[in-house]
Amino acid sequence: MTFPSCAGPNNVQTLEPTVESPAESPPPLSSASPLAEVHPEFAAIYEAHNRHVFYLALRLLGDQSQAEDATHDVFLKAYRNLNRFRGDADIRTWLYRITLNHCSNLRQSWHARNVHAQSDESVFENASGTVDSPFRVLEISELGGRIQKSLDSLPAEYRLLLLLVADEEMSYDQIAELTQQTADAVRGKLHRARKAFGAAFKKTA
Amino acid sequence: MNPQSQRLRSDSAQSNLSSTKSASLVHEFQSAEDLVRADAAATQVPAVIEQRLAQSISQEPSAAPKPWWKRLLGT
CATH class of the missing domain: 1.10.1740.10 (RNA polymerase sigma factor, region 2, helix turn helix motif)
Structure with a gap:
């Protein structure tokens, strides 16, 4: 997976993922590969x-x-x-x-x-985050920790759906099959998952 | 040049510099998926996993060939 960065307007760096297809053309193996x-x-x-x-x-x-x-x-x-x-x-x-x-x-x-505690999914139904607002990150080195914290605060299903949909090779149908539900259900839950993640991520700043 | 205006220009230049400095450190992601993708791209897989896997696979018994009737039936 490659994610080249390019400078966007106002010196805000926008990271845009590119599509790759490792399944079709795996990178050449080095002779040192054990x-x-x-x-x-x-x-x-x-x-x-x-x-x-x-x-x-x-x-x-x-x-x-x-x-x-x-x-x-x-x-x-x-x-x-x-x-x-x-x-x-x-x-x-x-x-x-x-x-x-x-x-x-x-x-x-x-x-x-x-x-011993159970997370209450209803809390996330009413998360105040908006799906459209961009995420701004100052330190890329802290990104992993903040993402982990945010994901950990979500219900397991939301966490999983966000991780799967971030893989651009996975279609909604494939995610639906993996998580044993319909593609429409995946879309609906993803909307709520994004919202809950947005709210949780902002709290980690 | 008026020293007052010179100081103003210097302040303004200083302010531009600091705003460029802080803005250049801001990374913007349009969605949660983009954020996760950037994190995935920045995550390195430790080489030790491949070494362990190679060692484990080399110790696996080689698979016995399928009997002829299974190959014929395609099962």
């Missing part, structure tokens, strides 16, 4: 999707070392079950499904031990 020496075909899959899987795991779990373990485990599961992947789904969607199941299991066991 995975390519063991399994070149699987190394190409890893190369094309590892950033997306790692980022999803990182923001769902909120912990760097847990995300590292999860990414390793997700790709190992994918390797073991590669012959079961029938190609009727996009490989990114398949990897995301493994990631969601894995992270969900981890979070459930962690929450069972550590969390």
Whole structure:
């Protein structure tokens, strides 16, 4: 994923994402790639999707070392079950499904031990943020922490939908299939998720 | 030149400089998705994951070939 920056009007830097297609054309593997020496075909899959899987795991779990373990485990599961992947789904969607199941299991066991309060979704229905207002960030280095804080304050479903829709290769239909609901339901919930995220993000400034 | 106007010009130049300085640090994102995408792009995947994965896969038993009847039936 590449996100070149370009200076917008009034010296405000606007970051505009560009579309890429790693699934169709994975970047060339370096000869030093340890995975390519063991399994070149699987190394190409890893190369094309590892950033997306790692980022999803990182923001769902909120912990760097847990995300590292999860990414390793997700790709190992994918390797073991590669012959079961029938190609009727996009490989990114398949990897995301493994990631969601894995992270969900981890979070459930962690929450069972550590969390006793339930978040009230009705609070987020009436969030005062507006979807249209732009987000202004002074320090990019603080962005990760602020995003994590904001995502953590959202209901799990909103968090997941925002993370999935941020992947430009994922269509609403694919997100709907992954989250087991209709594409219309995804659109409706995303609207509320954006609003709730906007309100939460402003609080982290 | 009038010293008063010179000081005003200097103040104005100083103010322009500081506003440019602070404005150049502001990054603007149009949506929550754009924000998340920028964060994803800035997030590096630790190389150690690939090394661990390569090690794990090298220790996996190689998959047994499918029997002929399974290949024939396409199951």
